[in-house]
Ligand SMILES: Nc1ncnc2c1ncn2[C@@H]1O[C@H](COP(=O)(O)OP(=O)(O)O)[C@@H](O)[C@H]1O
């Protein structure tokens with residue numbers, strides 16, 4: 001479903017990713033762990049199409065399409081979703097307006113009927129209830145004044161509405177208490193399907209108790225330095241990342 | 250009846266003065282002479298001529314392009330067809346006066362009499378004995394106001410009786426640029442709210458053809474004790490229109506003036522308002538949005554005079570500038586000696602959509618009292634790249650995402666409009682601007 005080959009990314013002339021490879025099959029959940037500053041968010045932004053990153057080499061394909069050649073909105077339409085580590089606050093734009101325009105833009109691009117205001121509200125409310133969100137969060141400006149936990153729930157809400165083929169969750173667990181973590185994890189698990197894949201970026205093993213990954217990768221020095229099963233996450237939690245930071249002996 | 254017939258012509262006036270106003274909408278008959286107060290105003294204008302950028306108040310707005318245009322007054326018998334489409338804002342105004350290039354259109358105007366409300370025309374009153382005293386006495390601090398006094402032929406005269414709440418708005422509709430030739434009009438309005446009364450005045454200014462025109466409005470507004478005026482102004486002037494408005498508002502104790510101006514088109518617009526808060530408890534809210542593209546220019550100049558203690562003013566202006574447009578905000582707040590316990594809040598924000606767009610913002614505080622709470626802020630910026638990316642990453646196409654962000658930038662200034670229906674109508678105008686061909690561009 002997602003194939004990343006030999007990806008090299010630089011920011012302001014500084015190399016962040018160098019020779020990054022990843023292959024995520026349909027229905028799989030892959031976890032990427034790594035120390036702070038190792039390039040996890042850089043990877044997620046490059047996949048989503050944010051400006052300011054120079055891809056100096058490599059290829060990324062989503063369902064056989066050249067992802068890097070597409071505009072951010074085309075990637076979303078093609079089924080890519082990124083839950084931001086730091087969701088952006090947009091004062092003045094009501095969350096409901098944003099969610100509906102987003103959902104309808106994606107539906108239109110996928111050849112589906114657009115939802116009217118009532119249909120949208122029904123759909124959003126049902127999902128919000130599962131995520132423990134109140135109606136009032138539709139009226140507020142996008143992420144503006146939301147607590148850390150509310151922002152992350154709003155990200156998961158968008159994910160459940162947009163029904164992506166491939167969802168990347170960038171530290172969606174950070175800043176969440178255990179109850180919120182469980183709600184968010186339930187949201188993700190409820191979406192798991194044979195034709196939907198996840199890349200879960202996390203700093204801690206904790207989230208992976210709730211969202212059990214098929215593969216765990218360690219990102220350090222610009223590439224994946226080790227891959228394994230879910231046990232690898234527990235091992236890293238014990239030993240830390242220090243071993244991976246120095247060039248391999 | 251022609252409007253100019255009401256103008257008693259008498260003393261011959263010197264040729265240089267006639268030359269100074271020629272091409273600015275002066276009637277040909279002016280060369281034969283003018284009576285006392287017109288002549289005084291003419292002399293005052295001729296002495297300074299059109300404002301230039303050397304004048305502090307006109308530093309950022311250049312009227313020199315007016316000089317090359319030969320503006321004539323519209324024919325006094327100019328009549329629009331009875332089914333001429335009318336730009337309008339109010340749903341059910343109690344009164345609607347329609348002017349075409351400054352000439353009243355009786356067939357398109359309608360009035361529902363209301364107790365305690367007196368609505369009339371300047372033209373009907375010009376020949377009255379007190380006209381000379383009143384128009385001649387006006388301070389005429391600016392050349393454009395003097396020009397208006399010299400050439401004004403019509404406009405609104407509105408007054409209320411004490412304690413009357415006028416529930417349906419009075420709407421003025423000005424349609425400009427109807428003819429082939431360049432046309433100038435100098436409408437003059439006088440609004441007087443007696444103590445304890447309230448009213449809503451709506452002005453709609455729109456281009457009605459391709460003709461070039463100058464609309465040089467002057468408004469004199471007096472708000473009595475505990476009286477309240479809501480004033481809504483929408484400007485969707487033609488692409489070659491010059492709109493210059495000078496308003497003078499005086500507010501008595503516990504009176505309130507609330508104005509909202511939406512400028513959505515016009516080659517050059519200048520909205521200047523001077524509010525004098527004369528008694529304790531007098532308050533004003535000045536708010537507005539301007540949406541500019543191409544080479545449009547919009548100047549908002551406000552002068553708030555706190556002349557009494559316990560007076561307050563709130564100003565919020567937001568501009569969206571595309572193309573090579575230019576915005577100006579000059580906000581002066583004067584707190585006079587002894588005017589303690591003053592609340593002043595001023596905010597001016599501009600969103601620049603293109604590299605060629607520019608805004609000049611100049612807050613100016615002059616405070617001669619010590620117990621004063623005044624805040625002011627001015628900011629100019631571009632669309633936020635992170636916000637744009639966030640929206641696009643959710644599948645929203647770039648143009649749509651930009652529109653959403655522009656709306657988000659603007660929306661809260663419309664909260665200053667207290668009437669829900671009027672606010673919705675104004676916002677719909679703003680939306681139309683986004684949807685218009687060519688903009689907002691990248
Ligand atoms: N937009 C940017 N401008 C400059 N440096 C950046 C930018 N984005 C990321 N970096 C740098 O790239 C490196 C990787 O950052 P990031 O991808 O955020 O790491 P992680 O998410 O793993 O903590 C860091 O050294 C960070 O400072």
Ligand SMILES: [Mg+2]
Pocket residue numbers: 040041042085170171
């Ligand atoms: Mg990160």
